[in-house]
Amino acid sequence: MLRHKSFFICSLLICSFNLRAQNTLTDWQAFSENNEPVTLTEQTYKEKKCVKLDGKKETIVINKNKNYRDFRIEFDIAAKVMAGVGFHVKNEQNYQFLYFRPGYGGTQEAIQYIPIYNGGLSWVLYHYPIHEAKTDIMAMEWFHAAIEVRNKIMRVFVNNKKEADMTLTLLDTDTQNGNILLRTMFGEAYFANVSIQEIPESLTDWSISEQLPRDRTYDYTEVKKNRSWTKIDQKNDEMVNLKRYFEYPNGTVFAKRTIASETDKPQLLYFDFTGKLQIFLNGKEVFNYAKYKLDRLNNYENCIVLDMKKGENELTFIIEGDAFVFGKGFNSMGRLQHQNWGFVAALAEKTR
Known part of the structure; x- marks a missing residue:
């Protein structure tokens, strides 16, 4: 890991x-x-x-x-x-x-x-x-x-x-x-x-799961078992702000999208996030930050190489927000929840 x-x-x-x-x-x-x-x-x-x-x-x-x-x-x-x-x-x-x-x-x-x-x-x-x-x-x-x-x-x-x-x-x-x-x-x-x-265009179109409990670790097998997905695409906001989609934002979410590639080739994934993040490409883990991160997001803070295969590739994020900072969560008018929960991601060609 x-x-x-x-x-x-x-x-x-x-x-x-x-x-x-x-x-x-x-x-x-x-x-x-x-x-x-x-x-x-x-x-x-x-x-x-x-x-x-x-x-x-x-x-x-x-x-x-x-x-x-x-x-x-x-x-x-x-x-x-x-x-x-x-x-x-x-x-x-x-x-x-x-x-x-x-x-x-x-x-x-x-x-x-x-x-x-x-x-x-x-x-x-x-x-x-x-x-x-x-x-x-x-x-x-x-x-x-x-x-x-x-x-x-x-x-x-x-x-x-x-x-x-x-x-x-x-x-x-x-x-x-x-x-x-x-x-x-x-x-x-x-x-x-x-x-x-x-400047690489931000990836705003994703499919997200229902909220899952945040007090446990998930792996890709649980992503494959999930049957309920909701499509999202806020093109006027390059940040994927997960609090938009959950009335009581306090858990962990799976987010996935398909990337088409004409050939086998490496591509660059730029990204940043709050909380914890795991990234999978075609079911293989390519990034895992198991500590907690709470900083102002920067589009190019992190960059990894994705080895794309010819045809359709599945990119998957498993992400938890920042409730940990406040113990059991931030007190938002009597309920404990995330304040910051989301990510930004963009793809670029690897030119050499």
């Missing part, structure tokens, strides 16, 4: 995979303001190798290699008027757009988010305090930006700040994923050191 397993598995695997995709000019297609294809060339601006968009002959570059749903893009940018990143690109007229106004650095108009519907840049409809934000940037001076999109939440970081300059929920468009583009308007812009890191 893998009892008392360390929570630093990810650090042991970090050298064996890399989600980051460095981009070169060959990865991008450039278009003029009249939507005509053009050729990009690498330049140097203020001692930094980069790509220049002049806002007329070159106004948009699109990376069509891959569609992204959740991701983090980082880049250096120097711009004159308005420049930024489009994502979830359906076509050149429909996408999400986050851009900077360097000439308005230090004001509430320095960062702007707009959904582009049918080509419209509707900046008078979407503005401060939700869709605009303040940050310190200057026209035609380099600054670093990072844009992170996860589960429809976008966060924008300027110059490597730990706290986001902007955080908001994306407005609905026709697509939840798509290409990424760089764009400038009304003046030139320079982009350098562009990198895109895909």
Whole structure:
């Protein structure tokens, strides 16, 4: 049994995979303001190798290699008027757009988010305090930006700040994923050191058992015997919060889902949880933490390799919440129960 397993598995695997995709000019297609294809060339601006968009002959570059749903893009940018990143690109007229106004650095108009519907840049409809934000940037001076999109939440970081300059929920468009583009308007812009890191999509669709007593240990044979399963899928919450589903949350639950694989291959499972957790793949135990854990959840706190088989694979969690912290349970208006009971999980490809 893998009892008392360390929570630093990810650090042991970090050298064996890399989600980051460095981009070169060959990865991008450039278009003029009249939507005509053009050729990009690498330049140097203020001692930094980069790509220049002049806002007329070159106004948009699109990376069509891959569609992204959740991701983090980082880049250096120097711009004159308005420049930024489009994502979830359906076509050149429909996408999400986050851009900077360097000439308005230090004001509430320095960062702007707009959904582009049918080509419209509707900046008078979407503005401060939700869709605009303040940050310190200057026209035609380099600054670093990072844009992170996860589960429809976008966060924008300027110059490597730990706290986001902007955080908001994306407005609905026709697509939840798509290409990424760089764009400038009304003046030139320079982009350098562009990198895109895909964020694995959280697994929100599971089947869960009825609540079982928490004062005992379970194994996979009892999972196979269970006949009562309830399907759950809260797509707007990447955390599987088990208290949603039980009026009196105080026990242990089995959670399972099927994962299809086209070939025999390893995949990475990122996860975090409260309480105790056992993980099984196709009936084989691959993780077991028998002590109690009560920390703020982090999507990438733990990472293990799953050896997927061609066809359907069954992933199973056996999880107990945090009632132990309070002895027999937290006193919630006269009853003893869990306060925190749940997990977060995501799959990613193991690239090497």
